[in-house]
Amino acid sequence: MKKIQIGLLGMGRIGKIHFQNIQQYFSNVATVVAVADPLIDVPAIQKQFSSIFFTNDSKEVVLSKDVEAVLICTPTSSHAELLELAIQSGKSVFCEKPMDLSLDRTKALAELAKSTNTKLMMGFNRRFDPDFLHARESVKKGTIGDVQIVKITSRDPGLPPVDYIKNSGGLFMDMAIHDFDMACYIMNKKVAEVFAKGAVRIDKAVGDAGDIDTALTTLTFEDGTYAVIDNSRKAVYGYDQRIEIFGNDGMIQVDNNQHNRNVLYNQSGIHYALPLDFFMDRYAKSYLNEMDFFISALNNNTDMPVGGDDALQATKIAVAAKKSMLEGRPVKLSEIG
Numbered sequence: 001m002k003k004i005q006i007g008l009l010g011m012g013r014i015g016k017i018h019f020q021n022i023q024q025y026f027s028n029v030a031t032v033v034a035v036a037d038p039l040i041d042v043p044a045i046q047k048q049f050s051s052i053f054f055t056n057d058s059k060e061v062v063l064s065k066d067v068e069a070v071l072i073c074t075p076t077s078s079h080a081e082l083l084e085l086a087i088q089s090g091k092s093v094f095c096e097k098p099m100d101l102s103l104d105r106t107k108a109l110a111e112l113a114k115s116t117n118t119k120l121m122m123g124f125n126r127r128f129d130p131d132f133l134h135a136r137e138s139v140k141k142g143t144i145g146d147v148q149i150v151k152i153t154s155r156d157p158g159l160p161p162v163d164y165i166k167n168s169g170g171l172f173m174d175m176a177i178h179d180f181d182m183a184c185y186i187m188n189k190k191v192a193e194v195f196a197k198g199a200v201r202i203d204k205a206v207g208d209a210g211d212i213d214t215a216l217t218t219l220t221f222e223d224g225t226y227a228v229i230d231n232s233r234k235a236v237y238g239y240d241q242r243i244e245i246f247g248n249d250g251m252i253q254v255d256n257n258q259h260n261r262n263v264l265y266n267q268s269g270i271h272y273a274l275p276l277d278f279f280m281d282r283y284a285k286s287y288l289n290e291m292d293f294f295i296s297a298l299n300n301n302t303d304m305p306v307g308g309d310d311a312l313q314a315t316k317i318a319v320a321a322k323k324s325m326l327e328g329r330p331v332k333l334s335e336i337g
């Protein structure tokens, strides 16, 4: 089988995960042929990986005739421009979330991808987490009957640097967007209304940077069922990622993945290990699975499992959540673009 020739843009936290996964697990079906990042020391890294072309200029990678699929793992503010260039150059694209902070641009890019028949996959990796996938399959099969409420707890272990926050688009767009996508994915329904509250409870610097660090969002789906999402930028006990799905025939809980499954009983109590530290380890399998889907869809010429319309839906919810918080009222999704 011909190997998919990949160009990777951005070798930061998420770019390195995809790079290592492709090298380690998909070397029989795909190969990274080029990497761009303005911060890499090209001569030094070139020595380490002699068969890969390294550059500080993303355009060189996107426009390279050796590259057929581009992975966009750069800061959010650069996604749109790179995505547009990749689509116009006829490349398939995997793009980290969100597509862009502006709804109009997200819409235009989703339409561009569609009108050019570009194979575009968005990095909503949590859809590919084995436990969440299993929960969704159970919901689809009707295991818990008619689902009425989905509750998502999504708390980071600590604040990102303030410079990251300033350029992130804010908590709803940067962090909760995963949960908005997950709620829609599990319920397999469209959102009608968003009601959100947000506050600065952890560090004043977050507020000075124009963001919040704590939020509660209620989504009402078109059929009147609900999702409740609670977000915090700092849980002192680790990365807190739980889902509860409640239906008229039962409930499904997906608990945290812990460092180990030992339970210690002693005089002071019953002790469980802490949740895994952060997204790199908690969602390690989901990153592998999503890349497997991306490469397989390219190799088999099948549809991408999550694309521009999904990005648009999640972005709309994030925009509505911010508007709801600022205006102190529920916001209909129909009010948003």
Ligand SMILES: NC(=O)c1ccc[n+]([C@@H]2O[C@H](COP(=O)([O-])OP(=O)(O)OC[C@H]3O[C@@H](n4cnc5c(N)ncnc54)[C@H](O)[C@@H]3O)[C@@H](O)[C@H]2O)c1
Pocket (backbone or CB within 6 Å): 009, 010, 011, 012, 013, 014, 015, 036, 037, 038, 039, 057, 058, 073, 074, 075, 076, 078, 096, 097, 098, 123, 124, 125, 174, 279
């Ligand atoms: N799916 C997930 O779980 C997940 C997790 C983290 C981040 N992300 C998303 O991934 C993106 C990157 O986040 P990160 O945490 O890896 O950031 P990061 O800051 O760790 O890495 C970004 C890298 O991109 C490089 N870069 C900047 N401009 C570039 C350009 N024009 N071309 C090529 N490289 C460029 C930077 O030098 C840096 O090395 C963000 O959009 C973020 O929202 C997704």
